[in-house]
Amino acid sequence: MALPLREAAAAGNTSDEAFNPSMVRELARNLASKSFEAPDEKLPSGLSDLTYDQYRSIRFVPERALWRGAKLPFQAQFFHRGFFYKNKVMIFEVADGKASEIRYSKDDFSFGEKVPAFTETDLGFAGFRIHAPINKPDYYDEVCVFLGASYFRAVGKDETYGLSARGLSIDTGETKGEEFPYFKAFWLERPVPNATSLVIHALLDSKSCAASYRFTIRPGTSTVFDVEASLYPRADLEHAGLAPMTSMFFFGPNDRNEVDDFRPSVHDSDGLAIYNGKGESLWRPLSNPRDLQISTFQDVNPHGFGLMQREKNFFAYQDIESRFEKRPSLWVEPIGDWGEGAVILFEIPTKEEIHDNIAAFWRPKAPLKAKSENNLTYRLHWGPDAPKPHSLARFTRSGIGARGEGSKLFVLDLIGDNLKGIDPSSVKGVVTAEKSEVTNIVTQPNPNTGGWRLSFQCAVKKDPIELRAFLATQDDKQLSEIWIYRWAP
Template identity: 55%
Template structure:
């Protein structure tokens, strides 16, 4: 079935558990019940057909008031990990509720077609300076999955699900960086954003020779419910094969599908007012796109003075992602954060997603501790209430991702003052592809365009210091106007580089 296809929503379902006993919508039964691929979509349809019920957030006063440091002291005991004493290639650990993570998340294991709820116990955790809860039914805030990804005798943490509908993962040799989400609603809008939450998870027990683990998630919010299924394959590139079945309670005209969330503070082309010894600080440095026409696009990220939203219209996109292209320690010089090890995250739609726009939201930030970059797919047509909307895609947590190997990629954007007053000099460094195989005296043209103002002295030339090529040009903007910029290298055979896009602001 095609992604994005809308189907009639089945209404009138009674609030029954899978075994037929009365049960509040979305609640976990007290004992094991049958489970198959239609279980979570059925629960999501039931939720969407009923009035929204906020997640359980009540905690004992001692947990309600704990600080960040106290919450960090609460650690799951790895000796209690699920499947620890088995030959299975995956293990599960859990996060405690408290601090910012007050919502209760129910978790069940699925084996032989039966889902069995996991039972919380304080004995599963060490608490350090944090208070030990007297309540034996506190429940969990989220979970993390471990597998031997870097060496065969150690179970590394490969992904986490914690907070609202956020989750993140790593591939071999990486540190955590950007996050994904189940659904974004009203992101970048003037009003408040709505944050859907994962309220339940079901984890299928893997076989002893399995290379992937399957997680089902039930998502809920005032505007929509959804069923999601992730088949997680860790390795040199960690892949989430994702299915989403979305059931709006209201018409959604501002939905964000496959949302990604990252941090960008500064880099060489964006250092105005920066007083920092490091040359760059970011989890991602650009938005990459491969549109439905096969054009490969790179949009460098910015830390803008004011909130900035960009929409790149497309039909049936082949992919988009927030990428970290810098991979050398010297490019960050941070021995603690190790930004050079942060993953890139590429979204590969499966099936046709129709018309819409890859949307980029850039939010001003003064530090590296708060995510300020969001990217997602926004369908052109509203997602109607009373229907099922399907979106299937793959998430690639990776170091690099090659889309069209014959095209050079942008490795650096630099902007500074030109000799003429009021004019900016823009320099774009390129590497790889067919361009790297050309002689230094080859004829390469710079295709440069601006939405306003004027362009002068646009040239492309070889860079003997790097073995790559460089495009440079001068921009004289119109007073007070933003300028949308476009550049790429080409010869008589066609494009030699991906398309560089940039929004210059006064």
């Protein structure tokens, strides 16, 4: 079938069409010059009313995966429409310089007994997932999935799914409500034998913006996405979120307010890491606040940021089924200068672990103007850790508890090769607090972790308290990244 939005497609032309990557940018540019059209959500009544369990019972037949018979290094399987995933997403295979639509077939799926019968034969797809031999050379594990609005997820070697990335966020946290752009079409380039990467093109649309994306995906210990995006706003975007990600933080050693649970911690990510344009490495532990918290970290040309899952010990979670210690971290590495802006962190109160209540992204200082072209390149690292830009020690655990009336005790653990064998008398903790008094700063080696521990007390106030801490030598040489935290009553 011809590429979407072409007049030939509207006329029902089903022939293949020559393809090159610039076509997707052209489609996005042309799309932005027209009025927004809501996505196709028409479904048979039985499919639109599916329960979660009914939808989960619809399975793609693995033997019918794209490229399976060719024994190529990647395979693609597709998601049925239904439940929350009503949008019809067009998906194409690109081979020999031509794009051809991957047509829906009911025979590609197995259906649970409780899924209502339907007769429609051209339903299309809700999304897709990519499989590759990431853990064993003879088995194709699921590596990434694109499903729902502009959401996508990936894993590195020996990991399970956790947090998600998004193509674009618009008006996140604004009182007028958030706008959710969605991927309306994908082009999957057929890989060559022995390929180590897969290229996927995507077309995004929303009321305020159209955009094109090119993802180059390289599975591995850390699965890496090279992302090339071109954004074409229909209206001025004052609250755009670039390279956005969403995660879940229910509770941890720093935040167990009103939690009655046998597990010590429950979260997909435990902190926001930032390597800013000044060369500072910041670590902000996440929390599940009583009220919405928005944190802004102003910067110029950031080197990277991401939501991390640093705690990798099963005993920190004690959850045999969820295996939170196997959830990936996601690090954004900007390619080129991003100029002035800020990393924005949203922490939303939640009483259940089923909700993503954490969001982070880059917001440029200047709005993205209507009818402009905005090109952005970055790299996403899904894996056990972020690329390490320095040898500074890192914070691994933040514990908080009461210490008498009107005071809190903060206990911070660190690890780092630069701390091994160092004279304890040469190390000091540097701790500051806005609107409060810090006392009893103690630093000491932690023989149980092979690292160090920094602890201090802070007087409790009614207003939120901004805290900042790091380890240094007695002559003020910085030994660790900078721990920053907002404690709220």
